Amino acid sequence: METRHEDIKSFKDLINEVQNKGICGKCGGCVAFCSAGELNALGLDRDGTPVFVDEERCLKCGICYLICPQIKALNHELKQKFGWKPPIGIYRSIASARATSRAIRKVATDGGVVTALLTYALKKHLIQGAVVLKKIGAFSRQPVIATNPSELIDAAGSHYEESLHLDEVGRKYTTFAPTVREVRNLKARNFERMAIVGTPCQIYTIRKMQLLSVVPADSVSLTIGLFCMENFSFSAKAKTKIERKLKIKIRDIEKINIKDDVILRTEQGATIHLPFSAVDGIARPACLVCPDFANDFADISCGGLGSPDGYTTAVIRTGLGEKIYNGARQARVIEELRGKSKEETKIRRSEAMAKIVSFTRRKKERARQGLERIAHA
Ligand SMILES: Cc1cc2nc3c(=O)[nH]c(=O)nc-3n(C[C@H](O)[C@H](O)[C@H](O)COP(=O)(O)OP(=O)(O)OC[C@H]3O[C@@H](n4cnc5c(N)ncnc54)[C@H](O)[C@@H]3O)c2cc1C
Numbered sequence: 001m002e003t004r005h006e007d008i009k010s011f012k013d014l015i016n017e018v019q020n021k022g023i024c025g026k027c028g029g030c031v032a033f034c035s036a037g038e039l040n041a042l043g044l045d046r047d048g049t050p051v052f053v054d055e056e057r058c059l060k061c062g063i064c065y066l067i068c069p070q071i072k073a074l075n076h077e078l079k080q081k082f083g084w085k086p087p088i089g090i091y092r093s094i095a096s097a098r099a100t101s102r103a104i105r106k107v108a109t110d111g112g113v114v115t116a117l118l119t120y121a122l123k124k125h126l127i128q129g130a131v132v133l134k135k136i137g138a139f140s141r142q143p144v145i146a147t148n149p150s151e152l153i154d155a156a157g158s159h160y161e162e163s164l165h166l167d168e169v170g171r172k173y174t175t176f177a178p179t180v181r182e183v184r185n186l187k188a189r190n191f192e193r194m195a196i197v198g199t200p201c202q203i204y205t206i207r208k209m210q211l212l213s214v215v216p217a218d219s220v221s222l223t224i225g226l227f228c229m230e231n232f233s234f235s236a237k238a239k240t241k242i243e244r245k246l247k248i249k250i251r252d253i254e255k256i257n258i259k260d261d262v263i264l265r266t267e268q269g270a271t272i273h274l275p276f277s278a279v280d281g282i283a284r285p286a287c288l289v290c291p292d293f294a295n296d297f298a299d300i301s302c303g304g305l306g307s308p309d310g311y312t313t314a315v316i317r318t319g320l321g322e323k324i325y326n327g328a329r330q331a332r333v334i335e336e337l338r339g340k341s342k343e344e345t346k347i348r349r350s351e352a353m354a355k356i357v358s359f360t361r362r363k364k365e366r367a368r369q370g371l372e373r374i375a376h377a
Pocket residue numbers: 107108109110111112113114115116132133134155156157158159160175176177179197198199226227228229230231256257258259302303304305312313
């Protein structure tokens with residue numbers, strides 16, 4: 001059946017179905033890739049929420065609607081394209097690994113596999129660079145296009161964003177960074193083979209853009225996905241409350257990691273483990289309805305879950321992912337953690353996969369309940 005122009009959903013529907021339900025993740029994708037971008041149809045308000053600047057300029061093309069991570073209208077097509085299988089999508093292998101470079105491991109969140117794979121792919125000219133997050137101040141990070149190994153290493157680790165300053169009333173502190181917006185800048189620089197590192201919602205948007213041939217998503221040839229249970233967002237008032245409860249200053253947090261629970265490491269060397277229930281209240285509403293933990297559509301998905309400290313769990317999904325992962329391993333850019341026997345290695349890998357599947361189920365169930373609550377509100 002032919003789609004009539006009046007049936008195409010547009011930004012107005014995003015307002016109804018996403019913003020008004022309180023589940024906009026403020027990724028900025030709808031604004032960055034609006035077909036009427038040059039006409040300034042959309043913009044971001046002071047707290048990062050997308051708004052109509054001039055509704056008359058909207059072309060009603062439906063792109064913003066379809067690429068929004070909260071809209072599942074293209075799920076069927078995407079799953080077909082990737083041969084998705086339950087419960088976590090396709091994959092060829094799983095391993096615990098780490099970078100052989102001490103310089104990378106020193107700054108990485110887990111084993112530095114993400115950064116090591118990117119540096120390997122860059123050196124082999126498999127990519128021209130990667131969209132990652134750059135440190136621009138003690139707590140400020142911004143998405144950037146890194147085109148050399150030192151820029152990639154600068155971007156290693158977990159990042160929090162304070163571009164929305166806490167001291168301004170009503171603004172929020174967030175651990176989410178708007179990586180997808182940076183993809184727009186690939187076009188001006190004529191890149192053809194780029195990588196992107198992102199959370200499942202970000203990779204999902206990139207994959208939908210590729211499905212719809214939205215330029216310049218075709219320049220993204222390698223996607224490295226991060227596992228993701230949730231991101232946090234809180235006000236200055238909540239920050240004070242958290243600091244009192246945890247007896248630490250947020251600015252002293254050097255590293256935040258999520259594995260079986262939330263792990264905070266302070267500059268003073270303390271490690272604090274928090275159960276998910278302790279931080280549920282500051283999880284972003286968008287995250288509470290998000291079903292993807294293992295970054296199902298990435299070429300390689302990486303997380304700390306399932307590996308001991310200092311190692312990254314890598315789920316190698318596609319042929320390209322396998323080529324880069326195996327190449328990096330053979331070139332000794334990464335090294336795998338192996339058991340004393342083949343059998344032990346196999347058991348460890350099965351245990352890691354079981355954890356990923358269990359977190360995936362937990363996250364899907366949380367999303368189901370969250371959506372149900374919204375539907376009955
Ligand atoms: C917000 C967030 C939530 C996570 N949740 C979980 C979880 O629940 N369970 C789990 O096992 N693992 C989770 N991870 C993944 C884990 O923290 C590590 O990033 C992963 O294991 C890779 O470690 P590494 O040492 O190999 O990466 P590194 O070599 O340190 O490289 C990390 C890369 O990720 C990029 N990056 C950092 N922060 C962000 C961000 N906010 N958005 C996009 N890109 C970013 C960096 O620029 C860098 O390129 C999460 C990561 C993030 C960023």
